[in-house]
Amino acid sequence: MTKPTEHPPKIAGKLTPMMAQYARIKSEAGDALLFYRMGDFYELFFSDAEKAAEALSITLTKRGHHEGEAIPMCGVPVHARDGYLEKLVRGGFTVAIAEQTEDPAEAKKRGAKSVVERQIVRIVTPGTVTEENLLDPKSPARLAALSVVDGKAFIAAADLSTGEVLVEEGPEGRLGDMLPPLQIRELIAAEGERLLQGAFAATEADPRSFSVEAAKGRIEAFWGVNEPSGLGLTEGGALRAIGGLLSYIELTHAGESIPLRMPRIGGQSDKLAIDEATRRSLELTETGEGSYKGSLLHTIDRTRTAAGGRMLRGWLAAPLTDRRAIEERHDGVAYLLSDHTLRDELISLLKGSPDLERALARLRLERGGPSDLGLVQRAVATGEALQARLRLEHTVPDLLAGLNVGDRLQGLAATLLSALTDELPLRVSDGGFLRAGFDAALDEAVSLQKNARQHLAAEEARLREATGIKSLRVKHDKTLGYCVEVGKAHADRLASQEGFTQRRTMTTAARFVTDDLTALSQRIADAEGEAAAREAAVFRELKEAVTDAAEELLDLAGHIARTDTLTSLAELAAEEDFARPALTDGTEFAVEGGRHPVVEAALRREGKAFVPNGCSLFDGEDAELQLVTGPNMAGKSTYLRQNAILVVLAQAGSFVPASSFRLGIVDRLFSRVGASDDLARGRSTFMVEMVETAAILHQATCRSLVILDEVGRGTATFDGLSIAWAALEHLHTESRCRGLFATHYHELTRLAEELPRLHPVAMAVREWRGKVVFLHEVKPGAADRSYGVAVARLAGLPESVVKRAGQLLKLLEDQSPAGGLVADLPLFGAVPHQPESERDEVRAMLDGLDPDDMSPREAHEALCRLKDLSQS
Numbered sequence: 001m002t003k004p005t006e007h008p009p010k011i012a013g014k015l016t017p018m019m020a021q022y023a024r025i026k027s028e029a030g031d032a033l034l035f036y037r038m039g040d041f042y043e044l045f046f047s048d049a050e051k052a053a054e055a056l057s058i059t060l061t062k063r064g065h066h067e068g069e070a071i072p073m074c075g076v077p078v079h080a081r082d083g084y085l086e087k088l089v090r091g092g093f094t095v096a097i098a099e100q101t102e103d104p105a106e107a108k109k110r111g112a113k114s115v116v117e118r119q120i121v122r123i124v125t126p127g128t129v130t131e132e133n134l135l136d137p138k139s140p141a142r143l144a145a146l147s148v149v150d151g152k153a154f155i156a157a158a159d160l161s162t163g164e165v166l167v168e169e170g171p172e173g174r175l176g177d178m179l180p181p182l183q184i185r186e187l188i189a190a191e192g193e194r195l196l197q198g199a200f201a202a203t204e205a206d207p208r209s210f211s212v213e214a215a216k217g218r219i220e221a222f223w224g225v226n227e228p229s230g231l232g233l234t235e236g237g238a239l240r241a242i243g244g245l246l247s248y249i250e251l252t253h254a255g256e257s258i259p260l261r262m263p264r265i266g267g268q269s270d271k272l273a274i275d276e277a278t279r280r281s282l283e284l285t286e287t288g289e290g291s292y293k294g295s296l297l298h299t300i301d302r303t304r305t306a307a308g309g310r311m312l313r314g315w316l317a318a319p320l321t322d323r324r325a326i327e328e329r330h331d332g333v334a335y336l337l338s339d340h341t342l343r344d345e346l347i348s349l350l351k352g353s354p355d356l357e358r359a360l361a362r363l364r365l366e367r368g369g370p371s372d373l374g375l376v377q378r379a380v381a382t383g384e385a386l387q388a389r390l391r392l393e394h395t396v397p398d399l400l401a402g403l404n405v406g407d408r409l410q411g412l413a414a415t416l417l418s419a420l421t422d423e424l425p426l427r428v429s430d431g432g433f434l435r436a437g438f439d440a441a442l443d444e445a446v447s448l449q450k451n452a453r454q455h456l457a458a459e460e461a462r463l464r465e466a467t468g469i470k471s472l473r474v475k476h477d478k479t480l481g482y483c484v485e486v487g488k489a490h491a492d493r494l495a496s497q498e499g500f501t502q503r504r505t506m507t508t509a510a511r512f513v514t515d516d517l518t519a520l521s522q523r524i525a526d527a528e529g530e531a532a533a534r535e536a537a538v539f540r541e542l543k544e545a546v547t548d549a550a551e552e553l554l555d556l557a558g559h560i561a562r563t564d565t566l567t568s569l570a571e572l573a574a575e576e577d578f579a580r581p582a583l584t585d586g587t588e589f590a591v592e593g594g595r596h597p598v599v600e601a602a603l604r605r606e607g608k609a610f611v612p613n614g615c616s617l618f619d620g621e622d623a624e625l626q627l628v629t630g631p632n633m634a635g636k637s638t639y640l641r642q643n644a645i646l647v648v649l650a651q652a653g654s655f656v657p658a659s660s661f662r663l664g665i666v667d668r669l670f671s672r673v674g675a676s677d678d679l680a681r682g683r684s685t686f687m688v689e690m691v692e693t694a695a696i697l698h699q700a701t702c703r704s705l706v707i708l709d710e711v712g713r714g715t716a717t718f719d720g721l722s723i724a725w726a727a728l729e730h731l732h733t734e735s736r737c738r739g740l741f742a743t744h745y746h747e748l749t750r751l752a753e754e755l756p757r758l759h760p761v762a763m764a765v766r767e768w769r770g771k772v773v774f775l776h777e778v779k780p781g782a783a784d785r786s787y788g789v790a791v792a793r794l795a796g797l798p799e800s801v802v803k804r805a806g807q808l809l810k811l812l813e814d815q816s817p818a819g820g821l822v823a824d825l826p827l828f829g830a831v832p833h834q835p836e837s838e839r840d841e842v843r844a845m846l847d848g849l850d851p852d853d854m855s856p857r858e859a860h861e862a863l864c865r866l867k868d869l870s871q872s
């Protein structure tokens with residue numbers, strides 16, 4: 001968290017001048033680790049050094065003393081800075097970078113002991129990173145500011161790597177839905193406001209920066225607009241959020257001007273609401289372990305460009321609810337799916353197309369170089385080629401049609417092409433990036449440089465002739481520039497000739513200067529300087545031409561990204577045999593032959609086939625619920641998740657892994673599959689489950705899809721069963737939503753007899769020679785029993801234990817008295833012939849067990865203990 005001037009470090013007392021400067025800058029840096037530039041290193045001192053040394057695994061040393069104690073110090077080389085920054089920022093640190101802001105020679109003029117001027121030039125935080133190698137090309141790098149006013153939440157978010165700015169608003173209670181689609185890396189809020197937790201860094205900022213007045217000033221400074229309502233910013237809360245955002249950007253960039261696009265207001269009202277827990281449960285953009293690999297996005301991403309990758313991620317993170325908008329995307333995919341020649345041609349044009357958005361942002365941030373101009377030129381060329389190819393089609397769907405590289409961009413690209421060489425350096429100072437013939441003044445300077453050799457050779461010949469010394473040479477001397485060198489034997493003779501001044505005497509030779517050579521040296525040096533200055537000036541002109549065309553370029557970048565995203569989805573549909581969803585505005589839900597794309601891909605790698613399953617949650621008029629039973633490992637979770645994933649894919653604009661899918665558009669999606677722990681926030685699994693279930697019961701509408709796995713299993717059997725029962729009744733009768741409800745409580749299937757729109761289905765299993773075989777097929781009806789013991793055998797429980805468990809199970813089943821739900825529960829209470837106290841012990845122990853949370857080894861141990869107890 002950055003809170004400049006909040007916590008001045010305790011560096012006081014007698015300090016050397018350098019340490020005094022350090023202490024002053026450190027007090028400005030506050031909690032941020034201070035990278036203090038000293039020559040080729042950034043040094044860290046005191047506790048900063050200790051923290052960084054540990055986080056970066058680098059050596060902690062000492063330098064000087066402060067109040068009798070050695071000062072801890074560590075350092076990172078300037079050239080390796082970005083790698084270390086990345087580690088620190090990922091590790092949750094904020095880093096302030098203090099550079100030397102004057103030439104050490106200047107400082108020396110003030111006295112031998114004077115300290116070089118240094119200033120913080122950047123504060124690097126997770127949301128303000130723009131360094132190319134610290135960014136993921138296929139993810140946005142968003143920073144967001146939050147303001148809550150009268151129960152309404154406002155979020156202003158900026159991606160500094162592309163200059164994009166978004167403003168969203170919604171009821172405070174829906175913040176949980178509003179934040180995740182924005183995919184932010186850092187959230188700032190005024191100090192004292194509620195700091196939200198999530199998959200981002202949370203930072204407190206000065207509340208004054210969130211004031212409406214301050215915001216107006218900054219809006220004018222950033223966009224030159226003095227009436228914020230002209231940007232669509234009418235609400236005080238939105239202004240506060242924008243103000244907080246802009247002020248934080250200023251603070252972290254030490255006043256450097258950051259180009260931002262005009263804010264885009266409120267795109268979320270037409271988005272499918274998916275809360276954070278649902279995203280995690282469905283592993284949309286990362287797996288439960290936090291890796292991209294193995295996520296849904298990873299499985300479906302066939303994009304060829306970074307911007308296309310970011311767009312696909314954005315589509316998946318924020319699926320739509322507007323049928324026409326979704327169908328536009330489907331039209332695009334369908335078109336490209338139907339014509340594989342076109343698709344292949346577009347793919348080969350898109351391949352290697354550069355990241356125009358980020359190149360442009362670097363140029364606008366004054367961090368770009370010649371290579372970025374080259375990227376702009378290549379991107380425009382890609383745009384032209386795509387446009388030319390698409391124009392060959394008679395009618396293309398709307399989303400593919402808008403690509404139009406106008407005269408201005410064509411002219412710009414032609415200029416860049418004629419100006420730039422093939423190999424382009426990253427920095428202007430590296431030079432040599434302009435083609436000969438592009439700029440006359442530059443050509444002249446360069447030719448003077450190049451011709452210098454000829455000039456010098458001619459001058460040498462002339463001097464030999466004039467002096468009669470055949471061994472005379474023109475040489476370059478570091479301090480003299482070009483000079484005449486003759487052997488010692490000729491030195492006196494030359495010294496007596498007019499126009500030759502002896503400046504250096506060596507053991508075997510002597511060096512002389514002449515007015516002509518000095519003038520030539522000067523001309524050559526001037527030519528070098530002139531060439532560099534001219535090249536830099538031409539770069540600036542070209543850069544300005546590019547940044548002046550920023551709006552058109554960004555528009556083009558958007559088109560290229562969209563073409564890439566749609567082509568990628570079409571390729572996916574072709575490769576994986578996906579089908580176009582049929583959308584309606586009702587509450588239909590009918591899947592035929594549905595598959596889970598990630599599980600299917602994993603099985604395929606093992607050479608196994610995925611068994612497709614249909615799912616119907618609509619009776620022709622009303623939404624329905626399914627109650628899914630079946631043993632562990634039979635595929636319940638996969639079935640549940642795959643139906644939710646079909647909705648996400650369909651509404652994101654993709655085709656779906658099914659043979660057909662008829663879907664009434666879903667407004668909110670809830671998925672709670674797999675245990676979720678929230679120990680970090682000090683809540684038990686059960687508590688989390690109940691809080692989440694409460695949220696679902698409150699929020700689900702008749703247009704929602706709710707997917708719940710084993711509600712209530714985190715508590716004692718009766719409580720759990722009762723909660724699951726009541727929740728199911730509520731979803732059926734009050735919410736009237738579509739839903740899938742998996743349970744181990746087989747008793748719940750009785751409920752299906754009472755609730756007309758609740759249908760039991762079961763995962764089919766077959767027993768074969770005492771072993772259970774999973775068919776992964778969903779069949780109507782309830783599972784007759786849970787096969788837990790058979791699954792335990794599969795898990796590797798010793799045969800003796802499995803056998804004994806089988807006997808116990810039979811005993812329980814035989815002796816369970818008929819009637820009444822409660823009496824049906826598989827509790828040891830049903831076992832007769834046992835003294836009360838022993839039964840209590842056995843029951844107490846059983847109650848304390850959670851089979852779903854046990855490893856095979858723990859299950860074995862528990863069984864052995866139970867057996868001991870019952871036999872004792």
Ligand SMILES: Nc1ncnc2c1ncn2[C@@H]1O[C@H](COP(=O)(O)OP(=O)(O)OP(=O)(O)O)[C@@H](O)[C@H]1O
Pocket residue numbers: 599603609610611612613630631632633634635636637638639776777
């Ligand atoms: N439709 C299917 N076709 C083929 N294999 C499947 C299918 N569904 C699931 N599987 C396989 O079965 C494994 C277990 O599936 P899943 O986790 O969905 O079971 P589960 O019934 O939810 O189990 P648990 O209750 O223990 O979580 C999967 O990892 C996959 O390998």
